[in-house]
Amino acid sequence: MLELAILGLLKERPMHGYQLSRELTQALGGFWRVSYGSLYPTLRRLERDGAIVSQPSDQPVAGRRRKNVYRITEDGESSFLALLQETPHDTQTEDTRFRVRLAFFRYLSPETRLRLLERRRASLEDRLTSISDSLRAAREKVDDYALALMQHGRDSTASDIAWLDGLIEAERGRARHGKVRRGGTRKRRAMSDAS
Amino acid sequence: MLELAILGLLKERPMHGYQLSRELTQALGGFWRVSYGSLYPTLRRLERDGAIVSQPSDQPVAGRRRKNVYRITEDGESSFLALLQETPHDTQTEDTRFRVRLAFFRYLSPETRLRLLERRRASLEDRLTSISDSLRAAREKVDDYALALMQHGRDSTASDIAWLDGLIEAERGRARHGKVRRGGTRKRRAMSDAS
């Protein structure tokens, strides 16, 4: 997940490690504050594997500590797209993973976006079913805290699904008109995810 | 986190591994489906450390595959209470951790509950501030997806805080009256978290 996030940020512009950590926190809105103990080793690994290169932008001013400015390579661009479309089933980090993905959604084709949104929706729907089952099974024999936990879990999951439905509908609209309309909807041109 | 969950479930009644995995999924409402590859080794570790014992409830009927039924020990009870009060800062698993904790809240004293609820609230408040800052900084220079991500993050965090406020208020009420009122509010008697 960290590799994906790093590559995605470097795709926008070259940056050094410390900067990446701040931008990452900002892009994820505080849902994930990455530690330097994972950031720097990951940068080295990505460089070793040829996904990024560090520019010798050291010492711009005399005596100042080296700043390793990294830039993404062609290889990095393709592994970025590969990582962006992977959908592991890890229940623990699933939510954060989806957030990271969504932060870079603009790099995917409308079809892929729809596919990912619908997969996410199905996953939340499963969760909702699971919670509702638990609520039916557990009601009366469970204490107030566990009950509140389940009810709130149900409500926020339902609200997440409703929010996703909005995104899906917007995406469908874009897909319908996208084939006809000339020119991008914004400053960024339309994407296809073939590397 | 898994240790905490296992001990908490075994505190209610003895169970075998497979059963634990289902109850865990149920208690967490599908937010965490634990894998057997982590469950069974954790059970062995807990047994090795004396937190649980496996009852020789093997072969109740001839030829049937052994079911290792585990029971919590006195040592297990105290490490359960210790684990329940730990609050690591891991941003990745923070939300799930809090859910697990809340599922066993009845085992804590009202004071400890209030402390944990307020710590959680502060953490969500930080997140909300972080998101709001990002929104102010990023607006106009960020695409629709990233924007939607942040707005939804802000809204659901705000809603989580409002929900927590409800729990906190209820807890304060309980704390005020708890000192006067005779008898528990339910079938379970009042708890103190001293082991």
Next chain:
DNA sequence: GTTAGCATGTAAGGAGTTACATGATTTT
């Protein structure tokens, strides 16, 4: 001149997952 922030890094370890392997029991 000392505290806070910028900047990079390493070592050890925690906490889980995936994939595989086995076998019994119940349901269709």
Next chain:
DNA sequence: AAAATCATGTAACTCCTTACATGCTAAC
């Protein structure tokens, strides 16, 4: 008799955190 579910387990691995260590620069 095949398929699904119950039940336990191991080996290899992924991915990230904590704690530590270093040193420069800006602000108070």
